[in-house]
Amino acid sequence: MLGRGPGQVGGPKVLFPLFAVPAVRRALRRFRPHVVQVHESDGGLAALLVRRLAPRLDPIPRLVALLQVSYVEERRAVRPLVAGGRVLGRPGGVERRFRWLKAPLQIALGRLTARVADLVLAPSAATVAELRRDYRVRDAAVVPNVTGGIEIESSVEEESPGYLLFVGRLRIRKGVEVLLEALPSGARLLIAGDGEHRASLESKPGVKFLGRCDAGRVRGLLRGAAALVVPSIYEGMPLVVLEAMAAGVPVVASRVSGIPEVVEDGVTGWLVPPEDPEALAAALSDVLEHPDEARRRGEAGRRRVDERFRPVHAVAAWKRAVLGEN
Numbered sequence: 001m002l003g004r005g006p007g008q009v010g011g012p013k014v015l016f017p018l019f020a021v022p023a024v025r026r027a028l029r030r031f032r033p034h035v036v037q038v039h040e041s042d043g044g045l046a047a048l049l050v051r052r053l054a055p056r057l058d059p060i061p062r063l064v065a066l067l068q069v070s071y072v073e074e075r076r077a078v079r080p081l082v083a084g085g086r087v088l089g090r091p092g093g094v095e096r097r098f099r100w101l102k103a104p105l106q107i108a109l110g111r112l113t114a115r116v117a118d119l120v121l122a123p124s125a126a127t128v129a130e131l132r133r134d135y136r137v138r139d140a141a142v143v144p145n146v147t148g149g150i151e152i153e154s155s156v157e158e159e160s161p162g163y164l165l166f167v168g169r170l171r172i173r174k175g176v177e178v179l180l181e182a183l184p185s186g187a188r189l190l191i192a193g194d195g196e197h198r199a200s201l202e203s204k205p206g207v208k209f210l211g212r213c214d215a216g217r218v219r220g221l222l223r224g225a226a227a228l229v230v231p232s233i234y235e236g237m238p239l240v241v242l243e244a245m246a247a248g249v250p251v252v253a254s255r256v257s258g259i260p261e262v263v264e265d266g267v268t269g270w271l272v273p274p275e276d277p278e279a280l281a282a283a284l285s286d287v288l289e290h291p292d293e294a295r296r297r298g299e300a301g302r303r304r305v306d307e308r309f310r311p312v313h314a315v316a317a318w319k320r321a322v323l324g325e326n
Helices: 018-031 041-056 071-076 093-116 125-134 176-182 215-223 239-246 277-289 291-308 311-323
Strands: 035-039 062-066 081-083 086-089 119-122 140-142 163-167 189-192 207-211 225-230 251-254 269-272
Touching: 018 041, 035 041, 035 311, 041 062, 041 093, 062 093, 071 093, 071 125, 081 176, 086 176, 093 125, 119 125, 119 311, 125 140, 140 311, 163 215, 163 277, 176 189, 176 277, 189 215, 215 225, 215 239, 225 239, 225 277, 225 291, 239 251, 239 291, 251 277, 269 277, 269 291, 277 291
Parallel strands: 035 062, 062 119, 119 140, 163 189, 163 225, 189 207, 225 251, 251 269
Antiparallel strands: 081 086
């Protein structure tokens, strides 16, 4: 497989280097794969190379592309956050450069990948629909993100339990400004993550910024959380939602993208409209005022992950989509 894996969403992206062309050619001839899978728009040039070389290979490999998001939608999500006619937050300089400089390249590469691939995989039905519309994808299938494949040792946390937890990069599409607007009086909020919006967010009382946290610390933070809060305006299928549910932590999230395919409102968590501080505040108050119900939804989430979002489920979905196995 060439490119970025599904467990690295939000990580550094490296465009396929031209000096790697001879190495890829040698690998294809040596291993003679039946399937070649590239990851994300960054794999577009690798996909084009494989497509050009395929007629000279025996067997001719099936070219599969895994796309976690539509960059058309991610570009649209770089905009002011507005609630009740008030602007709660605006994109920063890095985000504006992404919108006008990097996103068009990622969109072009995504469309190239979709055009040359025999099959496109995405983590949710919502993302499949976006890719069909934005990249003109023809043949597509869902292979969900999953959790539990690698054992991660939890770190010991000194925070007293009962806090609300946000995990993610502090950028405009994550909607942290909406969360701060919605935070109930007296509630504690821990924010695990960093980004260019941090300086403008740090003045809110009752909020503790932890900066970047590794997987072990996030796992430890989840142990003491009353709920994970995901107030995004755009997502693919966030891995942290699955990790929270696997830990029995209820999720309060925006009803956007692939999130409703994981979080069921009233069953495994709370879903609210994006950019709606009042609805989010009501859900957060419900979590804090009814801990037994929150625990019930958290346990239902744990069962949902065990039933649908473990590695065995992704393997089965991949085999059905790529190999045609039942």
